Amino acid sequence: MQRVTGEAWTWSDHPRHQSSPYPSYMSTGQYVHGQDHLQPRMEGAAKMTPLTPPSPFLSSQARRDTTPDEWETFREYRAILNPHLTHESRRMSHSKQNMEVMTPLIENPGGVGQEEDNSEEDQDPELLPVRHYELGNSHQGITFTQALIHLLKGNIGTGLLGLPLAVRNAGVIVGPLCLVLMGVVCVHCMHILVNCSHHLCERLKRPPLGYSDTVAFSMEHSSYQCFRKSARFGRHLVNFFLVLTQLGFCSAYFVFLAENIKQVVEGYQGVNITLAAESLSFANTSMVPAPVPLPTMVPSEPWALDLRLYMLFFLPFLILLVFMKDLKNMAVLSLLANVCMAVSVIIIFQYITTDFGDLHRLPLTSPLGKFPFFFGTAIFAFEGIGVVLPLENQMKEPKRFPTALNIGMGITIVLYVVLATLGYLHFGDDIKGSITLNLPHNAWTNQMVKILYSFGVFVSFAIQFFVPAEIMIPPVQARLRKSWRAPCEMILRGLLVCLTFSFAVLIPRLDLVISLVGAVSSSALALVFPPLVELITFSDRPLKPAMLVKDLVIAVVGFIGFLAGTYVTLAEIVSPEEPPEVIREAAQNLTVAAATAVAGALGMSEELGGNWTTPTAAVTLG
Structure with a gap:
C-alpha cells in the first residue's frame, strides 16, 4: 500500500x-x-x-x-x-439546529410542570439559552437589519394576495382604513407580548420565553389562584391554536397551488388551441387569404380537470418535502422562494397600476354582513406574532427591537393597504380569493407570476409544517420503543399532510379557507391572548383603568370577530349560493356589538384620563 x-x-x-x-x-x-x-x-x-x-x-x-x-x-x-x-448524536444535533431555526412558536424546555433532571455538568454552557439580562455583553445574535428582514419575511405571504378581496367585503373607503387600524392594533399586541416576556424573564430569572411559555408562566405566577391552577391548560391551549393555525396555513397552500397551476395548465391549453385553429383557417389558401371568418376559440372545458385532482397531484411531492427534517438543507430553496415571491409582487404592482377603471362603480362601504369575511382575511394576513419573541431574543441589541418592530410592521401595513386598494380598484367586484387568479392568460409574465409564487408557496409549506410536527410528534414518539420512533415519525408526518389535504378538499375555495383560518385561530393568537396575558402578568400591581379598558376592548373585539367570522364563513361553506338572511342579520348584530363596545371603551378611556385615547397611539406603546 x-x-x-x-x-x-x-x-x-x-x-x-x-x-x-x-x-x-x-x-x-x-x-x-x-x-x-x-x-x-x-x-x-x-x-x-x-x-x-x-x-x-x-x-x-x-x-x-x-x-x-x-x-x-x-x-x-x-x-x-x-x-x-454516533449516528444518534448526529441526528440529535440536526434536530437541535432545526429547533433553533423554528423556535418562534415552540415552547422552551423547563416549562410548567417539568422537572429539570439534568445536572449542570451535563449541559454545555455555550448551548444554554441567552438570558435577557446577559444580552448586553453578548457579541452573538442577529443585527438590526437582519431582524427587520426576518420580520418582513414572517408577515408577508399568501395573505397579501387575498387582501383585495377583503377590501371588497368592507368597501373602498372602509376597507383600507380598517386595514390600517387592525395593523396598528396587531403591532400593539406584539409589543404587549414582548413586554410581558421581558417582565417574566427578569422576575423569574428565566431564559427567553416562547409564546406558550409566556402564557403559562404568567398564569402560574398570577395573584389569582384560579389562574395558577390553569397554567398547564393555558400552555396546551396556545399550542392547540398554534397547531391549528399552521395546519390551516398548509391547507390554504394546497388550495393556492391547485388553483394557480390549474389556471396555468388550462390557460396554456386554451392558447394552443386558439393558435391551432387560426393556422388551420389559412391552410390550402393563396398568398392573399380570402376574407373567410376565422373559427372561434375551441373551448378547453373537455380538457379541464377538477381542482381536487390538482391537489392530489401535489400530495406526494409535499409529503416527500416534509420528510426533509433538517431545515438547514432548505436554506437555498428558501432564498430562491423569497426571490421568486418578491419578483411576483413587483410584476403584480406593475400590472394593477396600468388602469383603475371607473372608480364610481365601487361602493364606498359594504353591508355589515360581509364585514366578518374582511376580518378573517385581514387577521390571517397580520398573524405574524409568532416570530416576534424569537427575533427579540436573538438580537444583539434587544433594546432596539421595538424600533425594528415598528419599522418592519409599518412597511408591511403600507404594502398591504396599497396592494389591497389598487388590486380592488383595478379588478373591481371580479376580484378573486388571490389576485394572481385575476391575471389574464395572454401574457407570459402573468403566467410566470403564478408559477414563481407557487414555487415560493410550495417551499414555504415545509417551513410552516415544521411547527405542528415538532409539537405533536415528540409526545407520541416518547411512548414507543426506540426502534419504532423513526418509522413512526415518517408515518405521522405523512398523515398530517394528508389531514391538511383533506381539509383543502372539503373546502376547495381559497377565500373561504383563508377567512376560516383567520377567524378561528389567528384572531385568538393575535388579538385575544396578548391583552389577557398583560392583565394576568401585572395582576400583582394596581392596574391603570385605561390599560384595563384597552385590553378588554381588544380581547372582546377579537372574540366577537372569532364568533362572527367563524359563523358567517361556515354558513357560506354550507350554502355557497346565498347565505340565509338570518345569518346576515346575526353577522350584522355581532358587528354592531363590536363597534359599540369599541366606541364605549374609547369614551370611557377619555373620561378616565388614560394615556391610550386613540387606537393610533397604540403603536407607540411598549
Whole structure:
C-alpha cells in the first residue's frame, strides 16, 4: 500500500474513496468533529504521519498485506478523528439546529410542570439559552437589519394576495382604513407580548420565553389562584391554536397551488388551441387569404380537470418535502422562494397600476354582513406574532427591537393597504380569493407570476409544517420503543399532510379557507391572548383603568370577530349560493356589538384620563 506523507491525507488519495463507509467530515486528517462543527485536532496528533486507511472494499489479498502496525495506527487516527460521535448524536444535533431555526412558536424546555433532571455538568454552557439580562455583553445574535428582514419575511405571504378581496367585503373607503387600524392594533399586541416576556424573564430569572411559555408562566405566577391552577391548560391551549393555525396555513397552500397551476395548465391549453385553429383557417389558401371568418376559440372545458385532482397531484411531492427534517438543507430553496415571491409582487404592482377603471362603480362601504369575511382575511394576513419573541431574543441589541418592530410592521401595513386598494380598484367586484387568479392568460409574465409564487408557496409549506410536527410528534414518539420512533415519525408526518389535504378538499375555495383560518385561530393568537396575558402578568400591581379598558376592548373585539367570522364563513361553506338572511342579520348584530363596545371603551378611556385615547397611539406603546 502507498504511504501518504505530509501534514494530511484525503480520501481522494485512496483508490476506493467514493465507496468509503466513513462520514464526509473525515475527509481530512487535520480536523476532528466536536460540538457541531469541525475543530483543529490536537497539536500532538498533528505530528502523526497517518496512513491511508485500509478500506473494507479492498481485495482480500490487499487486506492481508496490511501490517498490524498499519491497522493500529489507523485505529488511533480514527479515534482522534471521531472519539464519540454516533449516528444518534448526529441526528440529535440536526434536530437541535432545526429547533433553533423554528423556535418562534415552540415552547422552551423547563416549562410548567417539568422537572429539570439534568445536572449542570451535563449541559454545555455555550448551548444554554441567552438570558435577557446577559444580552448586553453578548457579541452573538442577529443585527438590526437582519431582524427587520426576518420580520418582513414572517408577515408577508399568501395573505397579501387575498387582501383585495377583503377590501371588497368592507368597501373602498372602509376597507383600507380598517386595514390600517387592525395593523396598528396587531403591532400593539406584539409589543404587549414582548413586554410581558421581558417582565417574566427578569422576575423569574428565566431564559427567553416562547409564546406558550409566556402564557403559562404568567398564569402560574398570577395573584389569582384560579389562574395558577390553569397554567398547564393555558400552555396546551396556545399550542392547540398554534397547531391549528399552521395546519390551516398548509391547507390554504394546497388550495393556492391547485388553483394557480390549474389556471396555468388550462390557460396554456386554451392558447394552443386558439393558435391551432387560426393556422388551420389559412391552410390550402393563396398568398392573399380570402376574407373567410376565422373559427372561434375551441373551448378547453373537455380538457379541464377538477381542482381536487390538482391537489392530489401535489400530495406526494409535499409529503416527500416534509420528510426533509433538517431545515438547514432548505436554506437555498428558501432564498430562491423569497426571490421568486418578491419578483411576483413587483410584476403584480406593475400590472394593477396600468388602469383603475371607473372608480364610481365601487361602493364606498359594504353591508355589515360581509364585514366578518374582511376580518378573517385581514387577521390571517397580520398573524405574524409568532416570530416576534424569537427575533427579540436573538438580537444583539434587544433594546432596539421595538424600533425594528415598528419599522418592519409599518412597511408591511403600507404594502398591504396599497396592494389591497389598487388590486380592488383595478379588478373591481371580479376580484378573486388571490389576485394572481385575476391575471389574464395572454401574457407570459402573468403566467410566470403564478408559477414563481407557487414555487415560493410550495417551499414555504415545509417551513410552516415544521411547527405542528415538532409539537405533536415528540409526545407520541416518547411512548414507543426506540426502534419504532423513526418509522413512526415518517408515518405521522405523512398523515398530517394528508389531514391538511383533506381539509383543502372539503373546502376547495381559497377565500373561504383563508377567512376560516383567520377567524378561528389567528384572531385568538393575535388579538385575544396578548391583552389577557398583560392583565394576568401585572395582576400583582394596581392596574391603570385605561390599560384595563384597552385590553378588554381588544380581547372582546377579537372574540366577537372569532364568533362572527367563524359563523358567517361556515354558513357560506354550507350554502355557497346565498347565505340565509338570518345569518346576515346575526353577522350584522355581532358587528354592531363590536363597534359599540369599541366606541364605549374609547369614551370611557377619555373620561378616565388614560394615556391610550386613540387606537393610533397604540403603536407607540411598549
